[in-house]
Amino acid sequence: MASPKNDKSTRTTGRPTLNEVARRAGVSPITASRALRGVSTVAEELAERVRQAASELGYVANPAARALASAQSHAVAVLVPSLSNQLFVDTLEAIHSVLRPQGLEVLIGNFHYSRDEEENLIRNYLAYQPRGLLLTGFERTESARRMVEASGIPCVYMMDLDHGAGLHCVGFSQLSAGAAAAEHLLSRGRHRLAYVGAQLDQRTLLRGEGFRRALQKAGCYDPALELLTPRPSSVGLGGEMFSQLLASHPQVDGIFFGNDDLAQGALLEAMRRGVKIPEQVAVLGFNDLPSSEFMVPRLSSIRTPREAIGRRAAEQLLALINGKPVGEPVLDLGFELKVRESS
Amino acid sequence: MASPKNDKSTRTTGRPTLNEVARRAGVSPITASRALRGVSTVAEELAERVRQAASELGYVANPAARALASAQSHAVAVLVPSLSNQLFVDTLEAIHSVLRPQGLEVLIGNFHYSRDEEENLIRNYLAYQPRGLLLTGFERTESARRMVEASGIPCVYMMDLDHGAGLHCVGFSQLSAGAAAAEHLLSRGRHRLAYVGAQLDQRTLLRGEGFRRALQKAGCYDPALELLTPRPSSVGLGGEMFSQLLASHPQVDGIFFGNDDLAQGALLEAMRRGVKIPEQVAVLGFNDLPSSEFMVPRLSSIRTPREAIGRRAAEQLLALINGKPVGEPVLDLGFELKVRESS
DNA sequence: TTGTAAGCGTTATCAT
DNA sequence: ATGATAACGCTTACAA
Numbered sequence: 167m168a169s170p171k172n173d174k175s176t177r178t179t180g181r182p183t184l185n186e187v188a189r190r191a192g193v194s195p196i197t198a199s200r201a202l203r204g205v206s207t208v209a210e211e212l213a214e215r216v217r218q219a220a221s222e223l224g225y226v227a228n229p230a231a232r233a234l235a236s237a238q239s240h241a242v243a244v245l246v247p248s249l250s251n252q253l254f255v256d257t258l259e260a261i262h263s264v265l266r267p268q269g270l271e272v273l274i275g276n277f278h279y280s281r282d283e284e285e286n287l288i289r290n291y292l293a294y295q296p297r298g299l300l301l302t303g304f305e306r307t308e309s310a311r312r313m314v315e316a317s318g319i320p321c322v323y324m325m326d327l328d329h330g331a332g333l334h335c336v337g338f339s340q341l342s343a344g345a346a347a348a349e350h351l352l353s354r355g356r357h358r359l360a361y362v363g364a365q366l367d368q369r370t371l372l373r374g375e376g377f378r379r380a381l382q383k384a385g386c387y388d389p390a391l392e393l394l395t396p397r398p399s400s401v402g403l404g405g406e407m408f409s410q411l412l413a414s415h416p417q418v419d420g421i422f423f424g425n426d427d428l429a430q431g432a433l434l435e436a437m438r439r440g441v442k443i444p445e446q447v448a449v450l451g452f453n454d455l456p457s458s459e460f461m462v463p464r465l466s467s468i469r470t471p472r473e474a475i476g477r478r479a480a481e482q483l484l485a486l487i488n489g490k491p492v493g494e495p496v497l498d499l500g501f502e503l504k505v506r507e508s509s
Numbered sequence: 510m511a512s513p514k515n516d517k518s519t520r521t522t523g524r525p526t527l528n529e530v531a532r533r534a535g536v537s538p539i540t541a542s543r544a545l546r547g548v549s550t551v552a553e554e555l556a557e558r559v560r561q562a563a564s565e566l567g568y569v570a571n572p573a574a575r576a577l578a579s580a581q582s583h584a585v586a587v588l589v590p591s592l593s594n595q596l597f598v599d600t601l602e603a604i605h606s607v608l609r610p611q612g613l614e615v616l617i618g619n620f621h622y623s624r625d626e627e628e629n630l631i632r633n634y635l636a637y638q639p640r641g642l643l644l645t646g647f648e649r650t651e652s653a654r655r656m657v658e659a660s661g662i663p664c665v666y667m668m669d670l671d672h673g674a675g676l677h678c679v680g681f682s683q684l685s686a687g688a689a690a691a692e693h694l695l696s697r698g699r700h701r702l703a704y705v706g707a708q709l710d711q712r713t714l715l716r717g718e719g720f721r722r723a724l725q726k727a728g729c730y731d732p733a734l735e736l737l738t739p740r741p742s743s744v745g746l747g748g749e750m751f752s753q754l755l756a757s758h759p760q761v762d763g764i765f766f767g768n769d770d771l772a773q774g775a776l777l778e779a780m781r782r783g784v785k786i787p788e789q790v791a792v793l794g795f796n797d798l799p800s801s802e803f804m805v806p807r808l809s810s811i812r813t814p815r816e817a818i819g820r821r822a823a824e825q826l827l828a829l830i831n832g833k834p835v836g837e838p839v840l841d842l843g844f845e846l847k848v849r850e851s852s
Numbered sequence: 853t854t855g856t857a858a859g860c861g862t863t864a865t866c867a868t
Numbered sequence: 869a870t871g872a873t874a875a876c877g878c879t880t881a882c883a884a
Contacts, residue, residue: 181636183877194855199879207853226636230576231877234860239573249598258592262619271633274617276605290614293524293569401800430800437780437805457744457773462780526861537871542863550869574861577876 182223190219241271243291244300247279260476285310298483304329305368320486322479336479336497340369344376347422356420360391363424364399370424404431426451448509463507471499525566533562584614586634587643590622603819628653641826647672648711663829665822679822679840683712687719690765699763703734706767707742713767747774769794769801791852806850814842
């Protein structure tokens with residue numbers, strides 16, 4: 167047939183395809199593909215012609231076709247338990263900042279601290295054949311664990327290190343952080359110490375565990391001073407739990423909160439009740455959220471390296487994806503005690 | 510060839526395909542496809558066999574193949590200016606809650622209040638051929654605007670209504686909200702009123718505009734009492750701007766903050782300086798973030814219907830996608846003045 | 853270095 | 869109601 171109707175390479179409707187770019191550049195589609203991806207060796211002159219044509223046409227590769235043909239997408243899936251905690255938002259930002267420049271899309275999955283939701287997200291996102299996975303912590307369903315393993319897709323675990331033997335993980339020891347909190351409060355001469363935690367994910371529990379062990383070592387652990395609730399962490403909840411604790415155990419002289427929002431709520435409630443912080447009760451938060459240093463009194467907190475965790479985890483994943491040597495599989499980024507006015 | 514090697518339908522490696530499901534159910538692939546999608550009419554008995562086979566195999570459709578074949582993905586792209594503002598996180602949650610049950614993936618794009626970033630995200634996400642688009646506000650590059658229009662993909666605009674003639678939008682009038690803020694402060698007998706805004710996106714500006722117009726109408730507008738900065742909104746910044754305002758204009762007796770975090774910072778700074786709120790200065794915030802009602806004094810704020818905006822916008826988009834009748838193209842969800850202790 | 857041919861897994865189209 | 873066939877747009881062989 168001489169007539170070019172239905173000729174793919176000259177179609178003028180819809181988005182431009184690789185065929186059209188190739189035709190305009192006077193090369194074969196595969197050469198255009200190679201030139202645009204910068205792989206293989208394409209003569210610089212041809213490559214330039216292709217890039218030119220693509221740009222003139224406003225060509226953007228069809229990710230579906232690409233993923234189908236190569237059995238690989240350009241996406242990386244990141245699963246976090248919450249977006250209401252600034253912690254994860256900051257981590258996500260850092261991840262973006264290293265992955266986007268590499269041409270990778272970042273698929274964000276929020277599983278709301280629910281293992282089932284996480285499992286579903288993993289199943290769904292795995293179907294996209296992502297290049298890599300960034301997961302939070304080690305706590306998940308058996309089924310989710312198996313899917314990840316069976317997929318063979320590179321995966322880096324963020325936030326915790328304590329049970330990550332054999333896995334690539336970037337974070338800090340939640341146990342040690344809890345212990346550091348206890349030691350700090352102890353060093354302030356406080357001995358009736360409480361731990362207040364919400365959400366009750368693995369990491370909150372681990373922090374409490376580290377805190378408890380340190381107190382036991384110091385011989386002043388009192389199980390009655392552990393206040394835990396599965397309710398989501400919030401400023402309002404922090405105030406409530408603070409009140410409850412003071413009512414039931416008025417002798418408490420130091421409190422470690424599993425997250426800064428709880429501690430902030432306690433500070434606010436203390437002000438309302440005229441409870442002197444830190445004189446009557448020392449308050450220590452966790453994560454050092456941006457607003458904490460502006461509280462009255464300024465909140466002491468344990469600063470966690472959330473940006474660094476995101477960045478390093480993404481970098482490690484990149485190395486894994488590209489088959490480059492990965493340094494330490496377990497990256498301990500530590501934490502920093504910020505002593506301010508509340509403790 | 511009698512030998513079945515390379516027979517697609519019996520391959521046992523990698524993820525199961527539609528072919529394998531079909532073979533196991535004893536039907537053709539297209540019937541399996543139809544049964545699984547619940548479209549067209551497939552005999553209930555066959556459909557059941559297919560579902561059974563799929564479930565046994567743990568079949569999950571390949572979204573790339575699906576998108577390529579149908580020229581449509583199952584994704585909806587949502588673009589927000591920030592995730593650091595709880596406002597957008599709550600909106601996203603609501604969107605998820607209506608779209609996920611419909612089998613739609615939600616692609617989150619954070620453009621950091623940058624028009625260029627937004628344009629890039631639009632270009633990228635459009636390549637995925639999403640079923641719909643959820644955008645924030647009306648402020649974007651010409652190029653972005655054209656891409657959206659040319660794509661023909663259904664789009665709903667969130668948050669603002671003031672310049673959305675002819676578009677599907679769900680939100681409230683930022684102008685009216687600003688005016689309401691002024692009227693409230695005026696009704697409290699305050700006349701030296703300031704507006705403090707950060708980030709300077711369209712909506713912040715519009716709020717200021719509404720506030721200003723109301724003051725002009727009341728005959729007490731003073732341009733010196735408008736403090737604007739492009740820096741990102743935060744508690745720390747709120748404290749700074751509050752100090753700056755008091756230093757340069759000690760006579761101010763009421764301040765409207767463009768976002769609650771700024772107002773919270775002001776409250777905290779006021780406490781530090783011994784400035785009585787609301788006696789010396791009334792403080793009114795915006796958005797009514799969850800922690801605002803726990804501030805000391807409790808922060809008065811304008812509560813914006815962020816969850817409802819997300820939900821209704823998603824529902825409207827769904828209607829558009831399914832070609833169902835859309836009610837009002839412009840949905841005004843209003844706002845609510847929460848008068849607490851700070852004003 | 854470039855191109856040809858085939859196929860990735862699904863759905864649209866058109867038969868039956 | 870079900871199926872055969874041909875795309876969808878790209879990339880992986882492999883060949884030249």
